[in-house]
Amino acid sequence: MDMRRRLLFTAPLAVVALGGWGFYTILERMEQDKYDPHALPSPLIGHKPPAFNLPGFNTAPGFSNTDLAAPPQPMLVNWFASWCLPCAQEAPMMAQLAKTGLPIWGIAYQDQPDALTSYFAQYGNPYTKLALDASGLTAINWGVYGVPETYLIDKNGIVRWRWAGAITSDVMANGLQPLLAKYA
Amino acid sequence: MLLLLPGLALAQVPNPAQTVMRDGVTLTQAQEQRAEAIGDQLRCLVCQNESIEGSSATLAKQLRIIIRQHVAAGDGDKSIMDYMVHRYGIFVLLKPPFSRLTLLLYATPVLALILGFLVAWLTRRSKIPPPPPLDDAEQDRLERLLKS
Structure with a gap:
């Protein structure tokens, strides 16, 4: 009887304590910037990008998913647009990354060649290759929901990381650099 | 006056065969209702607290068009939902499924x-x-x- 009463009391208490611990962990991780409830994990991670074939900028050829199938070294695919403010914000970071020899392929999202020309004149062009997704339909297949978005693709052509929003020095140091070392 | 009311109610019932156009896609009334019901269950990823149906974001409009094209092609609700989850993950569902995460x-x-x-x-x-x-x-x- 005593045993049963004790179990009746401690079991629900343990359940509530467990729930409380769960909520506490979420809040603590949010405070430490380790968890963002608005960020959504990309279903592309661990997979190859979906089939696409996009035209290039001016006379240069664009690229397709097969060009991303087996890059000689890890690389980035950066979705951006000339009309996007955070893209201009991350432009110096992209230039810095390009200088280290990291290939960055750009896909201009719902953009015009004229606007892109003046954007590159102002912020520089860090892209090894450039493709234009004028309709934005390829972006939907990638699960892109805004610009900029940056994808890390390893030597097997598999997406390893996705960052939605501008790449800051903090994101580069804590997110990108360790993964570049891991998949080098 | 009261005798007229049933007739009035009848006149207001939408004809399911009548076509409507939204976001550039023409559907029958019944198909449009199905498309709206699907869009109501999907999160607009740009604004995050609105449904695709209720959002004015460009991406939401594109996704509404895609839903309507799939409905017009005769695809089932589940296959359209799967299309969205395949691209954006379960976060796109306003009513998330029961899983370890939820x-x-x-x-x-x-x-x-x-x-x-x-x-x-x-x-x-x-x-x-x-x-x-x-x-x-x-x-x-x-x-x-x-x-x-």
């Missing part, structure tokens, strides 16, 4: 109920402490009162 979310009402029961039980249990025993003077007074 366990705490779905367990919250039960947790709150158990906590409520515990609190109620503990308050009932802590009874008012018994009054201190009577001292000699009070005991005498009590006896005198009882005798009189």
Whole structure:
């Protein structure tokens, strides 16, 4: 009887304590910037990008998913647009990354060649290759929901990381650099 | 006047075969209703607290068009939902499925109920402490009162 009463009391208490611990962990991780409830994990991670074939900028050829199938070294695919403010914000970071020899392929999202020309004149062009997704339909297949978005693709052509929003020095140091070392 | 009302109600029932155009896609009334029901269950990823159906974001409009094209092609609700989840993950669903990730979310009402029961039980249990025993003077007074 005593045993049963004790179990009746401690079991629900343990359940509530467990729930409380769960909520506490979420809040603590949010405070430490380790968890963002608005960020959504990309279903592309661990997979190859979906089939696409996009035209290039001016006379240069664009690229397709097969060009991303087996890059000689890890690389980035950066979705951006000339009309996007955070893209201009991350432009110096992209230039810095390009200088280290990291290939960055750009896909201009719902953009015009004229606007892109003046954007590159102002912020520089860090892209090894450039493709234009004028309709934005390829972006939907990638699960892109805004610009900029940056994808890390390893030597097997598999997406390893996705960052939605501008790449800051903090994101580069804590997110990108360790993964570049891991998949080098 | 009252006799006219049933006729009026009949006139307002939409004809399911009648076509409507939204976001550039023409559907029958019934198909449009299905498309709206699907869009209502999907999160607009740009604004995050609105449905695709209720959002004015460009991406939401594109996704509305895609939903309508799939509906027009005769695709089932589940295949359209899967199309979205395949691209954006379960976050796109306004009503997330029950999984390890959403366990705490779905367990919250039960947790709150158990906590409520515990609190109620503990308050009932802590009874008012018994009054201190009577001292000699009070005991005498009590006896005198009882005798009189």
